[in-house]
Amino acid sequence: xxxxxxxxxxxxxxxxxxxxxxxxxxxxxxxxxxxxxxxxxxxxxxxxxxxxxxxxxxxxxxxxxxxxxxxxxxxxxxxxxxxxxxxxxxxxxxxxxxxxxxxxxxxxxxxxxxxxxxxxxxxxxxxxxxxxxxxxxxxxxxxxxxxxxxxxxxxxxxxxxxxxxxxxxxxxxxxxxxxxxxxxxxxxxxxxxxxxxxxxxxxxxxxxxxxxxxxxxxxxxxxxxxxxxxxxxxxxxxxxxxxxxxxxxxxxxxxxxxxxxxxxxxxxxxxxxxxxxxxxxxxxxxxxxxxxxxxxxxxxxxxxxxxxxxxxxxxxxxxxxxxxxxxxxxxxxxxxxxxxxxxxxxxxxxxxxxxxxxxxxxxxxxxxxxxxxxxxxxxxxxxxxxxxxxxxxxxxxxxxxxxxxxxxxxxxxxxxxxxxxxx
Amino acid sequence: xxxxxxxxxxxxxxxxxxxxxxxxxxxxxxxxxxxxxxxxxxxxxxxxxxxxxxxxxxxxxxxxxxxxxxxxxxxxxxxxxxxxxxxxxxxxxxxxxx
Ligand SMILES: Cc1cc2nc3c(=O)[nH]c(=O)nc-3n(C[C@H](O)[C@H](O)[C@H](O)COP(=O)(O)OP(=O)(O)OC[C@H]3O[C@@H](n4cnc5c(N)ncnc54)[C@H](O)[C@@H]3O)c2cc1C
Numbered sequence: 001x002x003x004x005x006x007x008x009x010x011x012x013x014x015x016x017x018x019x020x021x022x023x024x025x026x027x028x029x030x031x032x033x034x035x036x037x038x039x040x041x042x043x044x045x046x047x048x049x050x051x052x053x054x055x056x057x058x059x060x061x062x063x064x065x066x067x068x069x070x071x072x073x074x075x076x077x078x079x080x081x082x083x084x085x086x087x088x089x090x091x092x093x094x095x096x097x098x099x100x101x102x103x104x105x106x107x108x109x110x111x112x113x114x115x116x117x118x119x120x121x122x123x124x125x126x127x128x129x130x131x132x133x134x135x136x137x138x139x140x141x142x143x144x145x146x147x148x149x150x151x152x153x154x155x156x157x158x159x160x161x162x163x164x165x166x167x168x169x170x171x172x173x174x175x176x177x178x179x180x181x182x183x184x185x186x187x188x189x190x191x192x193x194x195x196x197x198x199x200x201x202x203x204x205x206x207x208x209x210x211x212x213x214x215x216x217x218x219x220x221x222x223x224x225x226x227x228x229x230x231x232x233x234x235x236x237x238x239x240x241x242x243x244x245x246x247x248x249x250x251x252x253x254x255x256x257x258x259x260x261x262x263x264x265x266x267x268x269x270x271x272x273x274x275x276x277x278x279x280x281x282x283x284x285x286x287x288x289x290x291x292x293x294x295x296x297x298x299x300x301x302x303x304x305x306x307x308x309x310x311x312x313x314x315x316x317x318x319x320x321x322x323x324x325x326x327x328x329x330x331x332x333x334x335x336x337x338x339x340x341x342x343x344x345x346x347x348x349x350x351x352x353x354x355x356x357x358x359x360x361x362x363x364x365x366x367x368x369x370x371x372x373x374x375x376x377x378x379x380x381x382x383x384x385x386x387x388x389x390x391x392x393x394x395x396x397x398x399x400x401x402x403x404x405x406x407x408x409x410x411x412x413x414x415x416x417x418x419x420x421x422x423x
Numbered sequence: 424x425x426x427x428x429x430x431x432x433x434x435x436x437x438x439x440x441x442x443x444x445x446x447x448x449x450x451x452x453x454x455x456x457x458x459x460x461x462x463x464x465x466x467x468x469x470x471x472x473x474x475x476x477x478x479x480x481x482x483x484x485x486x487x488x489x490x491x492x493x494x495x496x497x498x499x500x501x502x503x504x505x506x507x508x509x510x511x512x513x514x515x516x517x518x519x520x521x
Contacts, residue, residue, distance in 0.1 A: 355452040409496065
């Protein structure tokens with residue numbers, strides 16, 4: 001951090017509200033934008049900002065050297081994909097002219113407009129994008145903790161947890177019981193637990209056909225439920241038992257040493273237990289005071305500007321985006337909206353109308369895909385799906401062979417969204 | 424009459440500025456296609472590319488998806504989310520890309 005810049009920043013902060021009242025042209029489009037997190041939301045924001053306004057100085061902060069994506073991590077868990085398949089380099093982001101800073105953002109001074117890094121450096125910004133994804137809310141589930149997750153993996157952030165769950169499933173004997181604990185809404189990737197159950201069932205069917213999958217769910221309904229349940233019946237008859245919250249599926253506690261899960265249903269022992277705990281916005285969003293009472297970040301649905309701090313935008317899983325699911329696809333779309341709004345605001349212009357869209361493909365097995373898609377409207381009442389449009393794949397496949405086609409499209413989607421996000 | 428105008432004005436003021444505009448631009452909507460069809464519409468197959476195609480062709484396809492005339496896995500669900508004017512704007516923008 002250059003001293004002159006720091007000094008200028010301090011002086012600006014001292015001016016406080018006066019500087020906010022100045023016409024925004026004073027800060028001009030050739031300002032600096034810092035982005036926290038190089039996942040789906042952050043990397044898209046950084047690349048789209050730089051592409052739309054090459055004179056902007058865009059700095060992307062990321063703790064990891066490369067990104068491991070959650071999409072297709074269920075394929076790794078079931079043995080159909082490798083870690084290399086889900087690894088994305090940040091070289092394409094650098095090639096786009098974005099400065100990538102490796103490290104942990106530990107605090108945000110929203111008054112002085114500066115991000116503090118773990119090594120003590122400060123990054124000044126005119127506008128800030130925060131896209132830190134989720135953090136796990138261990139306190140939300142008695143008996144669960146970071147230590148317990150080493151025995152009962154969550155695998156809800158791709159990385160060592162993904163491999164841990166994979167290894168446990170590989171070591172599990174045929175005839176074993178795999179328990180999945182699924183959380184209440186809202187959480188990252190609403191169809192994710194059910195895609196995982198499907199792909200693991202597909203692996204069991206091939207390699208450990210006597211095994212069972214027991215799902216304890218805090219909810220009474222879930223994403224693409226009809227499609228998933230009919231696929232479980234047709235592809236893996238008798239293998240998957242799903243217990244809804246109202247039927248005792250809500251887990252009260254887990255015991256890592258005993259490898260048990262306790263719910264209204266009683267106490268069940270599992271050979272392998274995947275606990276997907278409640279979640280909240282990434283820790284940096286909480287530390288910066290960007291979250292509301294429910295642990296997620298309220299934003300203006302038109303721009304994804306934080307309602308808690310000026311000149312800060314929150315996109316992706318951390319944001320409260322109405323009906324949009326917490327997905328990589330949503331994060332990508334929201335990042336484009338925030339990028340356009342930031343450029344307009346630095347130019348002193350009103351934000352353009354947002355265009356919001358999401359698609360989530362899920363695989364039941366590598367040749368059986370289903371999807372949910374929606375075009376969204378940002379309204380005074382928040383973000384809502386467009387009526388009489390969107391929704392899930394056909395209930396009964398036609399001669400088009402929808403399940404096989406959508407399985408191919410899922411892979412194609414992954415390559416294309418990766419290229420759009422990371423270059 | 425005057426009363427109605429005043430009331431309408433008050434409602435308009437209560438809305439965020441963006442909501443008063445005519446909706447998202449063709450560019451903003453087209454950028455949402457890229458998650459499946461690749462950056463600038465250039466796709467890694469089998470999802471087809473939508474880059475370097477005439478606007479009329481793209482619009483025609485979208486309208487046929489919307490009506491169901493052209494069978495699809497997901498495109499009918501998506502096309503129904505856009506008005507005919509929005510489909511024109513998206514097609515024009517995509518066709519304008521080099
Ligand atoms: C099993 C599973 C399957 C999924 N499948 C799909 C799918 O098929 N399609 C889909 O659209 N979505 C899918 N998702 C959801 C998708 O992964 C998330 O919605 C998406 O990653 C959200 O993007 P984000 O930018 O909000 O967060 P992330 O992509 O998690 O990015 C956040 C980044 O910020 C970094 N970071 C956080 N805090 C800091 C800090 N303080 N300093 C520095 N760096 C920091 C993190 O290291 C991370 O790289 C799936 C999720 C799971 C768990």
